[in-house]
Amino acid sequence: xxxLVESGGGLVQPGGSLRLSCAASGFTxxxxxxxxxxxxxxxxxxxxANIKQDGSEKYYVDSVKGRFTISRDNAKNxxxxxxxxxxAEDTAVYYCAGxxxxxxxxxxxxxxxxxxSS
Amino acid sequence: NFMLTQPHSVSESPGKTVxxxxxRSSGSIASNYVQWYQQRPGSAPxxxxxxxxxxxxxxxDRFSGSIDSSSNSASLxxxxxxxxxxxxxxxxxxxxxxxxxxxxxxxxxx
Numbered sequence: 001x002x003x004l005v006e007s008g009g010g011l012v013q014p015g016g017s018l019r020l021s022c023a024a025s026g027f028t029x030x031x032x033x034x035x036x037x038x039x040x041x042x043x044x045x046x047x048x049a050n051i052k053q054d055g056s057e058k059y060y061v062d063s064v065k066g067r068f069t070i071s072r073d074n075a076k077n078x079x080x081x082x083x084x085x086x087x088a089e090d091t092a093v094y095y096c097a098g099x100x101x102x103x104x105x106x107x108x109x110x111x112x113x114x115x116x117s118s
Numbered sequence: 119n120f121m122l123t124q125p126h127s128v129s130e131s132p133g134k135t136v137x138x139x140x141x142r143s144s145g146s147i148a149s150n151y152v153q154w155y156q157q158r159p160g161s162a163p164x165x166x167x168x169x170x171x172x173x174x175x176x177x178x179d180r181f182s183g184s185i186d187s188s189s190n191s192a193s194l195x196x197x198x199x200x201x202x203x204x205x206x207x208x209x210x211x212x213x214x215x216x217x218x219x220x221x222x223x224x225x226x227x228x
Binding site (some may be wrong): 035037044045046047050059061095102103104105106107108109110111 | 150157163164165168208210216218219
C-alpha cells in the first residue's frame with residue numbers, strides 16, 4: 001500500500017522558519033518526481049515546488065522562490081520542504097505528492113497544516 | 119504562465135451524466151497532459167484521471183477524460199452519478215517550469 005505521511009506542520013510567527021517532511025512507502029520513491037502542493041483555508045490547490053528523481057532539477061512557484069527549498073533523501077525515502085521567511089499567506093495545508101512522470105500526480109499524502117500568525 | 123479555467127460549480131441528479139470543463143488560456147491543451155483530482159470535504163485530493171484519459175486502478179469507469187484542441191480545453195465526464203461523487207474537482211497541467219491547477223469545480227449531486 002502506498003503511503004505518503006507528512007509531518008512538521010504547526011504554528012509559526014511571521015518571518016519564522018519551518019521544515020516539513022514526507023515519509024514515503026509502498027512504491028519506488030527514487031523513481032518518482034516529488035512535489036509539495038498547498039491549499040489555503042477555503043481555497044483551491046496550489047503547486048509549490050517539485051524535484052526530479054535524482055534531485056538534479058527543482059522548480060518553484062514564483063511566490064516562494066528564494067524562501068522555500070525542496071530536497072529529498074532517496075536512501076531514506078523522504079521528501080523535505082524548508083520554509084523560511086514565512087508570511088501569513090503561506091498558511092495552508094501542505095500535501096506531499098508523487099509523480100511517475102513529470103507533471104502527473106498519482107499519489108497524495110494526507111497533508112500537514114502550517115499556520116503563520118503572531 | 120498559463121491559466122486553467124473551470125466553472126465554479128455544477129449540479130446534477132443521481133444517475134445522470136455531468137461534464138466539467140477546463141480551458142487553457144495560452145499554449146495548446148494537447149502539448150502537456152491534463153490530470154483531474156477529486157477532493158471530498160475534509161479529505162486529501164485523489165487522482166481520478168491522468169494523462170488526459172487514463173484512470174488509476176480503483177477508479178470506476180464512470181469517470182472519463184478527454185481533450186478538445188478546437189476549444190483548447192479538457193473535460194471530465196462522470197456518468198451514472200452517485201451521491202458519493204459530490205466533491206471538488208480540479209484539473210491540472212504543466213509547462214516547462216510550472217505546474218498549474220484550475221480553480222476547482224464544486225459538484226453537487228442532488
